[in-house]
Amino acid sequence: MSLGAAEAAITVAEDHGGGVWREAFKRLSRNPAAIIGAVLIALFLFVAIFADWLAPYTALAPDLKQIKGPGHIPGPTAEHWLGLDDQGRDLLSRIILGARQSLLVGVVSLLFGMIGGIILGLLAGGLGGWFDTGVMRLVDMMLAVPGLLFAIGIAAMLGEGLLAVMIAIGVVNVPVFARLLRGQMLAQREADYAMAAKSLGVKRRRVILGHVFPNSLTPVIVQGTLTLATAIIEAAGLAFLGLSGADPSIPEWGRMLAESQRHLAIAPQLVIAPGLAIVLAALGFTLLGESLREALDPKYRR
Amino acid sequence: MLRFIVRRLLVLVPVLLGLSIALFAWVRALPGSPAQALLGERATQAQIEMINRQMGLDQPLYEQYLRFLGKVVRLDFGTSVQTSQPVIDEMIRRFPATFELGVTALLIAVVVGVPLGYFAARRNGTWLDSATITGSLIGITIPVFFLAYMLKYVFAVKLGWFPNTGRQEARMLDVEHPTGFYVLDGLVTGNMAAFWDAILHLVLPAIALATIPLAIIARITRAAVLDVLNEDYVRTAESKGLTSGVVTRRHVLRNALLPVTTVIGLQFGLLMSGAILTETVFAFPGVGKFVADAIPTRDYPSLQGFILVIATLFVLINLVVDVAYGLIDPRVRVR
Numbered sequence: 001m002s003l004g005a006a007e008a009a010i011t012v013a014e015d016h017g018g019g020v021w022r023e024a025f026k027r028l029s030r031n032p033a034a035i036i037g038a039v040l041i042a043l044f045l046f047v048a049i050f051a052d053w054l055a056p057y058t059a060l061a062p063d064l065k066q067i068k069g070p071g072h073i074p075g076p077t078a079e080h081w082l083g084l085d086d087q088g089r090d091l092l093s094r095i096i097l098g099a100r101q102s103l104l105v106g107v108v109s110l111l112f113g114m115i116g117g118i119i120l121g122l123l124a125g126g127l128g129g130w131f132d133t134g135v136m137r138l139v140d141m142m143l144a145v146p147g148l149l150f151a152i153g154i155a156a157m158l159g160e161g162l163l164a165v166m167i168a169i170g171v172v173n174v175p176v177f178a179r180l181l182r183g184q185m186l187a188q189r190e191a192d193y194a195m196a197a198k199s200l201g202v203k204r205r206r207v208i209l210g211h212v213f214p215n216s217l218t219p220v221i222v223q224g225t226l227t228l229a230t231a232i233i234e235a236a237g238l239a240f241l242g243l244s245g246a247d248p249s250i251p252e253w254g255r256m257l258a259e260s261q262r263h264l265a266i267a268p269q270l271v272i273a274p275g276l277a278i279v280l281a282a283l284g285f286t287l288l289g290e291s292l293r294e295a296l297d298p299k300y301r302r
Numbered sequence: 303m304l305r306f307i308v309r310r311l312l313v314l315v316p317v318l319l320g321l322s323i324a325l326f327a328w329v330r331a332l333p334g335s336p337a338q339a340l341l342g343e344r345a346t347q348a349q350i351e352m353i354n355r356q357m358g359l360d361q362p363l364y365e366q367y368l369r370f371l372g373k374v375v376r377l378d379f380g381t382s383v384q385t386s387q388p389v390i391d392e393m394i395r396r397f398p399a400t401f402e403l404g405v406t407a408l409l410i411a412v413v414v415g416v417p418l419g420y421f422a423a424r425r426n427g428t429w430l431d432s433a434t435i436t437g438s439l440i441g442i443t444i445p446v447f448f449l450a451y452m453l454k455y456v457f458a459v460k461l462g463w464f465p466n467t468g469r470q471e472a473r474m475l476d477v478e479h480p481t482g483f484y485v486l487d488g489l490v491t492g493n494m495a496a497f498w499d500a501i502l503h504l505v506l507p508a509i510a511l512a513t514i515p516l517a518i519i520a521r522i523t524r525a526a527v528l529d530v531l532n533e534d535y536v537r538t539a540e541s542k543g544l545t546s547g548v549v550t551r552r553h554v555l556r557n558a559l560l561p562v563t564t565v566i567g568l569q570f571g572l573l574m575s576g577a578i579l580t581e582t583v584f585a586f587p588g589v590g591k592f593v594a595d596a597i598p599t600r601d602y603p604s605l606q607g608f609i610l611v612i613a614t615l616f617v618l619i620n621l622v623v624d625v626a627y628g629l630i631d632p633r634v635r636v637r
Contacts, residue, residue, distance in 0.1 A: 033436070140313070141320045144613040148575035152597060153609060159333045233445050237579060240447050242598055257448060261583070264451060265459050275448035282443040290439060 006200050007210075020218070024295035034291035040284025047096055048103040055097055057090035075269065082273055085256070086263055091270065094251040095277050101252050102281055105166055105235040110228050112170025117177020118220065124178065125185030125216075126208045132182070139175040147172045148237055155243045165243060169234050173227050180223055184216035191215070218296055225289030229282040236278050253278050306628050310621055321613050325606050326370050332602055379607030384592070384599050389607040393589055398482035399469055400581070400588035404573045406504050407511035412566060415516040416559070419523025426528060434520055441517030446576045450510035450583035457506060464506050467585035471499055507584045511576045515569040522565045526558040533557070560631055567623030574612050 028034040047054060075083040082091035124135035142150070151168040158164035188194060189212050197207045238244065239254030253274040260270030345353075354360050358369060373379070379389035422434035458466045469484050470477065477496045479487045485504070488497025530536060531554065539549045577590030585591070589608065596604045 033439075137313075137316050137320060140317045140617075141324070141613075144317060144321065144571075144616045145609055146571035146575040146612060146616070148578060149593070149609055149612065152593075153328060153605060156597070156600075156602070156605070157328055157331050157333075229443060233443065236445050237447065237575075240445075240579065241582070241594055254445075257451070261451060264455050268455050271448070271451050271455070275445065275451070278448065279440075279444050282445075283440060286439055286443050 007197060007202055020296060024292065027295040028291055031291050031295070033287045034295075037284050037287025037289075037291060040280055041288060044099060044103065044281045044284055048099040051097045051100045055090075055093035057093040075267070083267070083269055085270055086260065086267070091273055094256060095253070095273050098251040098253045098256065098274065098277065099281070101250055102232050102235065102278070105162070105169070106228050106232040106281075109166040109169035109231045109235070110173070110224060112167055113173030113227065113231075114177050114220070114224055116170065116174040118181055120174065120178035121181030121185070122213060125182040125189075126205075126213070135178065136182070139179050142172075142175040143179075147234065151234060151238055152241065152243065155238060162247075165235060165238055168238070168243075169231050172234070173231070176227070177220060177223060181216060181220050184219055185212050188212045188216045219293075222289055222293045222296060225285055225292060229285035229289065232278060232282050232285075303628065307625055310624055314617055314621065317617060318614060321610065322371055322374060323367065325610055326367050329602060329606055374610060379610070380603035382596075382604045383601035384595060384604065389604050392592060392604065393607065393611065395482070396587060396589045396592050398484075399586060400577050400590055402483055402485060402504060403507055403511060403581070403586065403588060404577060406508035407573060407576075408515065408566070408569060410508055410512040411515035411519050411569065414512075415519030416523050416562065419520040420527050420555075420558075422520070423524045423527035423531065431524075434524065438517035438521045441513050444513065445579075446510055446514065447579040447583050449513055450507065450580050453506045453510055454583065465499075465503050469500060469503050469587060470496065503586075507580045507586050510583070511573060511580045514572055514576065518569070518572075519562065519565060523558065523562050526561050527554060530554050530558040560627065564623055564627060567620050570616050570619050571612075
């Protein structure tokens with residue numbers, strides 16, 4: 001058997017990749033938490049994608065005839081299901097349009113964090129030696145700064161703008177992915193299939209890139225699902241502190257919450273609606289991510 | 303053991319040095335130059351050069367860094383833009399508030415979270431178990447500031463059970479504060495009204511701040527207890543005829559709570575992030591509120607000082623936890 005054919009045999013043998021996911025999917029479809037999570041995510045995606053079409057009013061134009069004087073904030077009516085905000089704008093429409101903003105910030109910052117973390121983790125786990133030590137010290141350093149504070153610092157450095165916020169949240173998540181991938185690669189390097197490939201004379205780089213790396217990605221994907229939830233929460237937290245970066249004309253849940261807090265006593269719905277929107281979006285990804293982790297973890301298999 | 307501690311300490315040095323370099327570079331990467339910030343838009347070139355010379359910004363970078371490091375070691379973080387006072391004085395003045403809040407929150411998280419996780423594991427698969435898992439998942443997805451507003455709305459605005467904002471009622475402005483820790487001050491001066499008032503002011507922000515650590519601690523405890531319950535030595539202890547109380551105390555808890563202590567140490571960063579948001583919602587005059595106010599005022603010296611102090615504390619707390627863990631569990635030392 002040639003080296004190529006032997007290696008292909010190993011790849012076939014280690015192809016629990018597809019099997020593991022198929023198994024996991026079967027377990028997920030029986031788990032109520034996973035189903036609720038998936039439904040919440042589907043709803044969130046649907047609202048975010050078709051926001052323009054779903055929103056009954058525009059986000060900016062106030063419905064001035066509803067306002068009966070200064071300081072009056074109309075509550076829910078048949079025309080405005082959630083009522084109006086302090087500037088006479090339809091709250092439901094702003095929540096719907098805010099979904100797109102949340103999804104955008106969540107996904108882009110997740111991608112920044114995940115790609116950065118995968119590159120660092122792959123280099124650390126693949127090269128080893130002093131490079132590995134250096135990367136791990138860098139990871140320690142980054143993890144020593146509380147996430148929100150870290151994001152504030154980076155956003156301040158990059159200046160105003162949506163991209164600054166997305167990069168800030170992404171960078172905060174880089175060490176999480178880097179450490180996870182590196183640890184997984186170190187464990188996978190000792191696996192039988194990696195040993196088999198190595199003993200066949202497959203080059204080290206090829207063993208790592210072609211066999212160890214793809215087999216180490218599962219926990220990274222699970223973490224990605226969970227990180228999407230924290231990214232949405234972190235973006236809302238930054239917006240709450242005044243670092244939203246987005247164009248003020250675009251509704252953003254965290255900023256909506258921050259701006260309406262002074263009306264908490266008379267119009268709590270202005271705080272509750274964006275708050276619940278954040279919770280439901282984040283909960284969807286958390287439920288699915290946790291269920292996915294359980295489904296893929298051999299410890300939970302019975 | 304000593305070698306273990308020394309090794310852990312040596313790892314700290316590059317981390318802290320790296321952090322100081324990163325924060326030194328951070329200030330230089332901020333938009334706008336320090337001279338510009340001091341002099342405003344209409345500064346002349348000569349004025350800018352003079353300020354740069356005075357601040358040592360015309361020196362080579364490594365000399366600037368060494369001077370920065372020298373100051374940082376002496377806890378000199380510069381002057382706060384918000385108050386024109388030294389950053390370290392501002393932090394020391396506000397530290398007791400945040401400390402009281404953080405400790406109360408951590409206490410709530412541990413006192414509620416550990417038993418909750420324990421009983422969930424003991425009654426694995428029952429409604430209590432499912433409720434704990436679901437509750438903890440919801441707990442980690444509620445943004446701290448949203449929860450803080452909801453608590454404030456229901457228990458302060460609507461029910462009026464707790465005060466809305468601050469650390470002490472305005473009518474108690476003349477109360478003495480020898481330590482700055484208001485709860486302690488009430489006890490020390492024998493002023494029970496002030497003591498009770500300080501506690502009432504802590505309740506809502508502490509609950510808001512405690513939620514995420516509580517959820518995490520409950521989950522970790524549950525997982526750890528489940529792991530230990532499946533161990534052979536627990537079965538042996540039970541089959542020896544030991545009472546369930548003895549098995550629980552000597553065998554289950556002693557082994558299961560070890561990983562939990564590490565996780566409690568890791569909550570410090572979360573508590574600090576949470577304090578920034580919680581203190582803002584409740585206008586609680588602590589370090590977190592000061593940092594939140596530093597953002598719109600571009601008070602970068604305060605942010606820089608705060609990040610340095612918090613990161614150092616975080617690293618030190620985890621060192622203490624690691625060493626304590628090593629003392630209790632000899633297996634850790636070998637790693």
